[in-house]
Amino acid sequence: MITFSRVSLIYPHSTTTVIEDLSFEISEGEMVLVMGHTGSGKSSLLRLINGLVPHHTGGILGGEIIVDGKSTRTTKPGELAGIVGIVGQNPLATFVTDIVEDELAFGMESLNFPPDVMRKRIEEALDQVGLVPLRQRSIATLSGGEQQRLAIASALVMHPKVLVLDEPTSALDPIASEEILAILHRLVHDLSVTVVLAEHRLERVIGYVDRILLIEGDGASSIGEPSEILKKTDLVPPIVRLSRALSLEEIGTSTREVRKLTEDIRRDLNDIPRPVFKAGELSLSLTDIVAKYGEKEALSSVTLELHSGEITALMGRNGAGKSSLIKCAVGLLSPASGSIVLGERQLDEIAQKERSRLIGYIPQEPGDLLYLSSVAEECARADRDNAIAHGATLASLHQMLPTISPQSHPRDLSEGERLSLVLAIVLAGSPQILILDEPTRGLDYEAKNRLMALLHRRARIDGTSVLMATHDVEIVAEVADRTIFLAEGEKVADGPTLDVLLASPAFAPQVAKVMSPRPWLTVGDVLRSQGSLEE
């Protein structure tokens, strides 16, 4: 279905190739995962499949790409509209109309389909993704998962042979992401659609894919069965780290396989529980917070307490009220009732300048904070803003990420590098409280490990209170001491991470699923019980 032969790609005004001498073949009805570090050219590779690269972006393409018998060199993306459907990273940015049904009709209207064909196909597509009840809804009112399903449906109405998805689950909570993957799985198995997707959170997709295409930073690449490819890379999901750590003879990629291989471990090991962290004093407390947007109640009587040295995770489905709670905590949203106390004072009695010094905030789009033209300038600005020694911010950034060049433009950084830069800037003021909104979106495992190490160091050594809203159960399992669960604006769980995550099957991390019913969340927990982990 898709053949790449000796493909190389170089963008205009660039001196390095994005893709070098890449050859592979994907056959009909296969589901293939493209993986690699951030900035390794995954997105470019996906967009090569329907010719958006280089027809739309410019650049020089070497070699030949054949999709369903057509060369993308001579065929324009629009002519491939009936063959390749593409779903971008941020579906909301790619919608053309504002009603669900109209959006589905858009592609077919452009190709002049007769109305009766359109009606039939729209019906089919709505059924396939389960959006029938929402057909007349305004797109702006859909949740993240529904928007992602709509984007898939608007590709499906064209009856494509290939479906290309760029990080389809990165913005979604675990339940919505399961739904998306189940839909893709059905398309592959029932309709023999070929699916090619890129994703960083391998733990979410690894059980579904037939093969993996691994792109390494140096231009090398390989394609093969998941168990084979995962043997030779560092970018592996927790389940593979578990197989490695326990030196199992095989690398399992599904919970069922690894459960079979670890029966004796679950039976024989004694529990050595996680060392309980004794949190310091209360640093920020939100009591009985009620927040409203117009008539709609976003938070109903939620209480949240942050202690120094403790990392707290805030979880829940899209729209559960996580962002509203965070906005209250940083003072962007004034609650309709309830009190917010920082140290010994009410938050609204503290001047904004001082508040910004006490509470560090990392927004969902870290780039929002950056406006200068180089990393060095941003760091120097942070030194001046916080009246600290010149070069201190840059030094702490280098400690986090030695490879970053001070001259590079913030726009050209990868997601992980940008997050490190923003963290260095925000932490330059040594805030007592650090609040992060979805920090792991778009990060590869390496960048995530860096983030986890930093948060751990900040909390334990400097005594910072950390609050992190996230959908990423794996990072919660690794670093959070306490987890709070919101649903429909109410707090439904608040306790040690172990108890909260084990109580909810949908939000259980991979290791917990494998090791159930034993109370282990991470590879580290298992190793500790085995006695081979040194603290």
Place this chain on the structure above:
Amino acid sequence: MKPFHPLTFWALFSCLAVGVIAADSATLALLAVGGAALIVKFYKQDGPWSASFHWSLIAGLVLISIRALTGILIGVPRIGEVLFTLPRINLPSWLPGIRIGGPVTWERLSSSLHEGLIIATVIALFGAANSVTSPHKLLRVLPSRIYQVGVTLTIATSVFPQLISSIARIRQAQFLRSGSKPRISRIAIPLLEESLARAVHLAEAMEARGFGQSKSQSRYRPINYSLRDLAWIASGALVAVGMVAL
């Protein structure tokens, strides 16, 4: 409730706008804005567009104040009751008839305000039309010939409401970083980068979905006029005729 034809409210508000301009009366203009506010209240859509009436009112107020200010500062002298006198700046002799400063009369001030009000009303009426009809829907009933223009407009109109939400988001983030209201340059750079990326993404998505491939486009569920639409338009036209006759 069955949706209105997208042209209905545009026709209604266009009639009102013509009426307001023709009647040139402050009372009627204010009544028209009041009527528009009622219609917006009842028939508002739930898209990002519904706020455009609100924004058009703000734009109108800004416009009235600018008009009043220039009316006071610059203009042709008018006879009447002098309210106060501003220092006068002498212009070179080759610019006769124009002056800056000088005595401000009640007549001059009120006529400036009146003009400002009429323009602001027209803006508010179009804002109201936007609030009750999504421009995307409007584009869909335009003839195919201008569909290409329509799509350019689609990109512009989709990016605009997203722009407003991005401004708010970036401003909040910058505000929390520095603890003071951020300067425009701090917002402009991240905003510009994001909007450019957005426009490119949307254009890419449209191309990937076959836009522009076929010379003629078919229409899924063509939209027809109903009696109710005609009733609204007719009443709008009647009001306009009444205003013109006055």
